[in-house]
Amino acid sequence: MKIEIEKVGIVGLGLMGGSFALALKKIRPGCKIVGYDHNDQHCIEALELGIADKITDELADLYEMDLVILAIPVDAIISILGKFEALSPRTTIIDLGSTKKLIVESVPQSIRENFIASHPMTGTEKFGPSAALPDLYRGKVVVLCNIEDSGEMQRKTAKEIFSDMGMKIFYMDAAEHDRHAAFISHMPHALSYSLANAVMGQENPRDIIALAGGGFRDMSRIAKSSPNMWIDVFRQNRDNLMKAIESFKEELDRCEKMVEEEDWKRLYDWMKRANVLHEIL
Amino acid sequence: MKIEIEKVGIVGLGLMGGSFALALKKIRPGCKIVGYDHNDQHCIEALELGIADKITDELADLYEMDLVILAIPVDAIISILGKFEALSPRTTIIDLGSTKKLIVESVPQSIRENFIASHPMTGTEKFGPSAALPDLYRGKVVVLCNIEDSGEMQRKTAKEIFSDMGMKIFYMDAAEHDRHAAFISHMPHALSYSLANAVMGQENPRDIIALAGGGFRDMSRIAKSSPNMWIDVFRQNRDNLMKAIESFKEELDRCEKMVEEEDWKRLYDWMKRANVLHEIL
Numbered sequence: 001m002k003i004e005i006e007k008v009g010i011v012g013l014g015l016m017g018g019s020f021a022l023a024l025k026k027i028r029p030g031c032k033i034v035g036y037d038h039n040d041q042h043c044i045e046a047l048e049l050g051i052a053d054k055i056t057d058e059l060a061d062l063y064e065m066d067l068v069i070l071a072i073p074v075d076a077i078i079s080i081l082g083k084f085e086a087l088s089p090r091t092t093i094i095d096l097g098s099t100k101k102l103i104v105e106s107v108p109q110s111i112r113e114n115f116i117a118s119h120p121m122t123g124t125e126k127f128g129p130s131a132a133l134p135d136l137y138r139g140k141v142v143v144l145c146n147i148e149d150s151g152e153m154q155r156k157t158a159k160e161i162f163s164d165m166g167m168k169i170f171y172m173d174a175a176e177h178d179r180h181a182a183f184i185s186h187m188p189h190a191l192s193y194s195l196a197n198a199v200m201g202q203e204n205p206r207d208i209i210a211l212a213g214g215g216f217r218d219m220s221r222i223a224k225s226s227p228n229m230w231i232d233v234f235r236q237n238r239d240n241l242m243k244a245i246e247s248f249k250e251e252l253d254r255c256e257k258m259v260e261e262e263d264w265k266r267l268y269d270w271m272k273r274a275n276v277l278h279e280i281l
Numbered sequence: 282m283k284i285e286i287e288k289v290g291i292v293g294l295g296l297m298g299g300s301f302a303l304a305l306k307k308i309r310p311g312c313k314i315v316g317y318d319h320n321d322q323h324c325i326e327a328l329e330l331g332i333a334d335k336i337t338d339e340l341a342d343l344y345e346m347d348l349v350i351l352a353i354p355v356d357a358i359i360s361i362l363g364k365f366e367a368l369s370p371r372t373t374i375i376d377l378g379s380t381k382k383l384i385v386e387s388v389p390q391s392i393r394e395n396f397i398a399s400h401p402m403t404g405t406e407k408f409g410p411s412a413a414l415p416d417l418y419r420g421k422v423v424v425l426c427n428i429e430d431s432g433e434m435q436r437k438t439a440k441e442i443f444s445d446m447g448m449k450i451f452y453m454d455a456a457e458h459d460r461h462a463a464f465i466s467h468m469p470h471a472l473s474y475s476l477a478n479a480v481m482g483q484e485n486p487r488d489i490i491a492l493a494g495g496g497f498r499d500m501s502r503i504a505k506s507s508p509n510m511w512i513d514v515f516r517q518n519r520d521n522l523m524k525a526i527e528s529f530k531e532e533l534d535r536c537e538k539m540v541e542e543e544d545w546k547r548l549y550d551w552m553k554r555a556n557v558l559h560e561i562l
Contacts, residue, residue, distance in 0.1 A: 121492050121493065121494035122494050122495065123494065123495065123496070124495070140494065141491065141492055141493075141494070143492060170491065170492065180488065180489045180492055181492065183479070183480055183483065183489050184480070184489050184490070184492045184493055184494070184496075184497045185492075185494060185496055185497060187476075187479075188476060188496050188497055188500040189496065190533065190536050190537075190540075191472060191476065191500065191533065192496075192500065192555075193532075193536065193551070193552055193555040194529055194532035194533040194535075194536055194555075195469060195472065195529060195532075196555035196557075196558045197532045197535075197551065197554055197555050198464070198468075198525070198528045198529040198531070198532045199464055199465070200554065200555070200557060200558070201528065201532070202464065202528070205561070206561060207461065208461045208464050208465050209465070209558075209561050209562055210422065210451065211402050211422055211424060211451065211461050211462065211465045211466075212402065212422075212465055212562055213402035213403050213404065213421065213422070213465070213466060214403065214404065214405070215404070215465075215466055215469050215470065215473075215502075215503045216465045216466060216469055216562075217562065218499040218500070218502055218503070219469040219472065219473065219499070219500060219503070220558055220562065221496075221499055222496045222499070222500070223555040223556070223558055224555075224556055224558055224559050225552075225556075227549050227552035227553050227556065230552060231545050231548060231549050231552070234540055234545075234548065235543070235545060238540055238543070241540060242537060242540060242541060244479070245533065245536075245537050245540075247479045247482065247483070248475055248476060248479040248533075249530075249533065250479070251474075251475035251476075251478045251479045251482070252471065252472065252475040252526065252529075252530065254475075254478075255471050255474065255475055255526075256471075256523065256526050259471075259515055259519055259522060259523060259526075260523060262516070262519070264512050264515075264516060267512060267515065268508045268512050270474070270478065271474055271506075271508035271511060271512070272508050273478055273481065274473075274474040274475075274477035274478050274481070274504040274505075275477075275504070275505055275506075275508065276477075276481060277477045277481070277490075277501055277504055277505055278505050280486070280487060280490050281490055281493055281497075281498065281501065
């Protein structure tokens, strides 16, 4: 017997929120989605694209929902959570933010049981409602953090929805999540932005970029990501990010030194070690 | 009227050579392909996969070919070019190596007009005959270097074949190619290998990698590339590679410093600058 999910609020109608709405309509065709977004143009597009059935600009309209999804930048998640009051005990609020520690620390105690801290490990470099994809979440990992602080009904709801969307659920402490996410996602974004800026800073970037093959395309794809979203992530996960950048720099310095000293045998072994990813990913 | 290409030799029956053979069979169905590879298993696979019609271990069997493709690591290209003698004036030899300056400098004068220096900007992280794809080259860029030193007939042959394969042809001086390739391909490989090793060097790499989304998958894909091939590239393009790594490190240091000093406004502008890639790529 499925948990009843009829009334859904989606806060943030961009790539993540829009895709969540489309996925939800596939697994729960009967649900009614109310959209909330400070960008009027996005609200109009969301209605046109069938992402939302209705738009509201009153947060109070979301208090009685079965499910509320927070798909906004991580600083905005913290700020909006502080404004929720008098939620129905049946309501489940799930945030989709890329950081977790500051968010779980800042949830007001009065709505702590309503809240599920999640991080779906998916996305694209595109943004806005028109970037939404119904299968963005399918087959991907979602991390649920500090789940023991959420209410029993909310835990059940989150597990059921993410499973029905075809996601693999991992459980983790929020601090551990942030350490891992710094390595697997936040630092790689810093690398991609740096790579793009390094090429763009050359005398003739267009001549260089004209030669781009799949390698450069892949390495620079996430450099197209929204600064609005990523500034907040870098700020909230600053210390872990800096540690991850340091670890990366140690490896790059190692590589550079072997090239400089023409130590090809050791460089070969170092590349072979990187190849082990083959076996894991 | 198409140039006659009946007898073709492919030296190196892996991803690049195998894919070239499959593409050639689509545009010139009548051609007969003779494969040459020091790896016996690859020779057997190439026959099974229809990449080669015949195998030889005599280099001299390639002297009378209409077309010879060198799809082997860049050091091996230099070494094998030194062994070609008494080529038919009708033969066109094309190398597909990722570096160009040392290669064009080392072509023996006696076969210089036979030779076309090319770098197709395509590939995957996979290798061996089973990795070959008939459309690996379609829609991609190929750089032809120092084309004025090649014979007229050879220039015509190369242009016709690459065009028929659906490639966009760029012309460039070999030294300029190597500078650009360092930024767009060789340095990004150094980054990807470094990223893979940075994660692999953590206490619990499998726990971290379990969370990989599209960003990390893309950033680490080319870290799976063959060290055999990439050691040679790094050696031949050492100076340009080191300059490109330095440019990248300046950007990453800039990013790290802004994060450390919590200078979010400047970091935002820096990310916005990277976003300009949107408009170019």
